[in-house]
Amino acid sequence: MNKKRILRITVLCIVIVLIGLLLFIPRIAPKTDDGKIKIVSTTFPTYDISRALAYGLSANIKMLVKPGVEIHEYDPSPQDIIDAQSADIFIYIGGESDAWVDKINFSENTLVIKLIDAVKTIAETDDTDKIDEHIWTSPTNYLSMLSYAKSQISAKYPELNTALYDNLSIYGETIRDLDQQYREAKITQPIIVADRFPFRYLAKEYQLDYIAAFPGCAEQTEANTETIAKMIDTVKKNQTPYIYTLEMSNTKIAQTIVDATNVKIRTLYSGHNLSQDDFNSGTTMAVIYERNLKALQES
Ligand SMILES: [Zn+2]
Structure with a gap:
């Protein structure tokens, strides 16, 4: 008798607790x-x-x-x-x-x-x-x-x-x-980008003269020899100190020009995306513009 009673009370308690939980636990918001x-x-x-x-x-x-x-x-x-x-x-x-x-x-x-x-x-x-x-x-x-x-x-x-x-x-x-x-930088020397060229808006806005291996973000990776020869000639003629490649890109074409002229390679940031490090440190588009301006002015 006593055992049955204890069992009944226990079950009742469990039911009450369960109802309580269902009613009062805050719902997890989506x-x-x-x-x-x-x-x-x-x-x-x-x-x-x-x-x-x-x-x-x-x-x-x-x-x-x-x-x-x-x-x-x-x-x-x-x-x-x-x-x-x-x-x-x-x-x-x-x-x-x-x-x-x-x-x-x-x-x-x-x-x-x-x-x-x-x-x-x-x-x-x-x-x-x-x-x-x-x-x-x-x-x-x-x-x-x-x-x-x-x-x-x-x-x-x-x-x-x-x-x-x-x-x-x-x-x-x-x-x-x-x-x-x-606008004030007045970069007059042609910039040489041995890479794709997603900077047409930049070049147009600030009247930058440029020679690039490929237009836009073209998929080809082999520049034609005429373009490479033109870039090499321009580097020699203007004694250009730097040529450019894009961030997260390869420097194969640039290396060909370096081998022929001793020019140095610098990075221009297209800003399509950031590296994980730049992203983690909160790099802004303003920082990208600053980096590019500095790189262009040194040329
Ligand atoms: Zn692109």
Whole structure:
């Protein structure tokens, strides 16, 4: 009798405790429902713009392309697609490398910001209509991209307008200052890039004369011998101290020129992506512009 009673009480206690747990344990909120604005960016420039504008705001910013990855070889993973679709703000460049974005169905809750709409585009070379997607390589363009992104975000979140405006002003001033420095630098010697050339916007904006192994981000890796000969001649004629290759690239063509002339190799940063180290240390696009200006001025 006593044993039965004890058992009954025990069972009752367990039931009460279970009901209590079900009622009072706080439900685990789904990841996207943390109250923060979820910003999903594709590549480094879009991440940099998001980070600058959302500074101090309650936002989660994700960059889909991992640091150190060659963006022209990027393919979105299923998780990347889910992240893009569940974003409050999705921000991308909108050039040929972002063709995958066109296939995504965004809900009306996602603000999609296409930055190429913020600038006047140019072709990759003089003899093609193919649009050059590397709009971010020019600080002047970058200012337009920042303002454009800010106004789009303000329209969706009017309550954040003041904070966004302040953030735009701060970063915009840094970029405007660099823009001025590029204009004042007056680099008159032709720059020799023994690599791909994603700097057409930069060259056009600041009237840089250049010879490059390939236009845009062409896939070929063997430059034609005529181009190499022209680069070697120019180095000899102008006694050019430095030629350039891009970050995360190989120096094969540059080495051919070095062997013929004793010129030295320096890096120009295209800013497509950052190395893991640069990403970890919080390198900004402003830092990339500074590095490039320094490298160009030394030439
Ligand atoms: Zn590219």
